[in-house]
Amino acid sequence: MGYVAVTGGQRAIEKANQLVDQYRLQDAEKALETNEIQSQLRLLIDRVMGEGGLYAPEYAAIALKQAEGDPAEAAFLLRAYRSTLPRNYYSRLIEPGDMRVIRRISSSFKDIPGGQMLGPTYDYTHRLLNFDMRNEKGAVKEFLERLGLGEKEIENASSSGKFQKVIDLLREQGLMAERTSDDQIPFDITRDKLNFPTTRSARLQLLSRGETGAMTALAYSSMRGYGAVHPTIGELRVGYLEVHIPYPLDDDDSIYIGEILTTEVETINSFTQNDQDDVEFMLGYGMTFGQNEVKAIAMAILERSLETSGSSPTQDEEFVLLHIDSVEANGFVSHLKLPHYTTFQSMLDRIRTAQKEQEKIEVKS
Amino acid sequence: MKKSRLTKILIEGDSQLIKDLASQVENNYLIQTEKPPQTGLTMVKVKDSISNNPFYMGEVLVTECTVSINGTFGMSVIMGEKAETAYQIAIIDAAMNSNLPMTKDWFHLLLQEEKNIDKRQQKELAMVNQTKVHFNTMEDYNDKS
Numbered sequence: 001m002g003y004v005a006v007t008g009g010q011r012a013i014e015k016a017n018q019l020v021d022q023y024r025l026q027d028a029e030k031a032l033e034t035n036e037i038q039s040q041l042r043l044l045i046d047r048v049m050g051e052g053g054l055y056a057p058e059y060a061a062i063a064l065k066q067a068e069g070d071p072a073e074a075a076f077l078l079r080a081y082r083s084t085l086p087r088n089y090y091s092r093l094i095e096p097g098d099m100r101v102i103r104r105i106s107s108s109f110k111d112i113p114g115g116q117m118l119g120p121t122y123d124y125t126h127r128l129l130n131f132d133m134r135n136e137k138g139a140v141k142e143f144l145e146r147l148g149l150g151e152k153e154i155e156n157a158s159s160s161g162k163f164q165k166v167i168d169l170l171r172e173q174g175l176m177a178e179r180t181s182d183d184q185i186p187f188d189i190t191r192d193k194l195n196f197p198t199t200r201s202a203r204l205q206l207l208s209r210g211e212t213g214a215m216t217a218l219a220y221s222s223m224r225g226y227g228a229v230h231p232t233i234g235e236l237r238v239g240y241l242e243v244h245i246p247y248p249l250d251d252d253d254s255i256y257i258g259e260i261l262t263t264e265v266e267t268i269n270s271f272t273q274n275d276q277d278d279v280e281f282m283l284g285y286g287m288t289f290g291q292n293e294v295k296a297i298a299m300a301i302l303e304r305s306l307e308t309s310g311s312s313p314t315q316d317e318e319f320v321l322l323h324i325d326s327v328e329a330n331g332f333v334s335h336l337k338l339p340h341y342t343t344f345q346s347m348l349d350r351i352r353t354a355q356k357e358q359e360k361i362e363v364k365s
Numbered sequence: 366m367k368k369s370r371l372t373k374i375l376i377e378g379d380s381q382l383i384k385d386l387a388s389q390v391e392n393n394y395l396i397q398t399e400k401p402p403q404t405g406l407t408m409v410k411v412k413d414s415i416s417n418n419p420f421y422m423g424e425v426l427v428t429e430c431t432v433s434i435n436g437t438f439g440m441s442v443i444m445g446e447k448a449e450t451a452y453q454i455a456i457i458d459a460a461m462n463s464n465l466p467m468t469k470d471w472f473h474l475l476l477q478e479e480k481n482i483d484k485r486q487q488k489e490l491a492m493v494n495q496t497k498v499h500f501n502t503m504e505d506y507n508d509k510s
Binding site: 049050053054055056057058059082085086087088089090091092093094095096097100101102103110111115116117118119147149153154160161165167179180181182184186187188189190200201204205208209241242243244245247248249250253254255256257258259260262264266283284285287289 | 368369370372404407410411416419420421422423425441442445484487488489493496497500
């Protein structure tokens, strides 16, 4: 049986698209400004950029507006758009230790060099609906002025915002293996065909642009018993990383192109004995665009889990990596909404044939 | 001044400064646009802290532009969709590469702008510092007493 092309839907599709805008705007006093989405739905923007694999806050805001707030659709729009652009540059290697930190905590060590900074978080607040949110109109400027600091307080707080990483501290104390770079060019999942088993760099890239919910669910399963990883947080940091590229007119020089907000997590999972019989911690690693802490923790759990062998779902590389991608998973599930008339017709044909055969057998007997 | 330092000041600094500097050049020299501002991607390569090996984290949107002044090129790559800024920075870059006389007067302006950037970042850090935790160990609680 071949595919049968059908027509007749063009006008209906056009009208359906118009109806989307009708429903998007019919109850609105005014259309949302994309810069308001960008500045005030910060965590959603970060999530969409991470899952779309493209750091572009302005475009993430447009995508979210267009998708009526659906993060999966917005990530799809970003991913599709990026495929139309040329990639002319690769950044210089970014050292996460150079991060200008705005939040930094450890649930493993109370005292870490530089201290723990809670930064922007609602981890320690009651989950009570704040009805004052309805009355913020016009109060933004006053609020920010009230929160602002005096010159003296700013001068007194002199710091670079850079802190020694906990992982480096563990290395110094011989509690973690010293690893040297093997200078390999990283695998690029956007250019190269993925085969299993794959490399660590491919795993990290896939996890880094994975879907937050899917990754959290899988990491949760690992912690609940369907896996081997239940860590504590060695260090979670949120902050800015500068991005430099080689200066195109002189490769020996570099230029600064901007900075990105990122979340980095190192989890401490267990310890093992190395070849010299020394005990070492086994760490998991998570790194995402924007402030997306649960995803970064989930990434560290899954990354570590994939380094272990066993029969749980989160130890199956292909299972984890091929099912956490927002665009792949949403695309495949939502394709079921598209016409499957041929598929269904063939099923109907087979059932009717079977029914006729059954009737013939019953008549004979 | 090294390119990385110069470009950081130009990108993070006040937009009026680069507008003014670029205007100075435009008013005195013919600018040839070699590659008009256009958007593209830059792949971000990050060091994985556990293995110390690099991996590709994702891409950033950039705008790039190339111009020339009397045959000397200047170019810019900046994050985001910023055609006008990319064009202005490319002009400033070409002026610097050409050692145009006016660029000698720019040095103190750039240093001042660098201080402004530092101050802005310092302000953010000062606010973050307010959320620093000062742990106190609580007294032992003896349930038997």
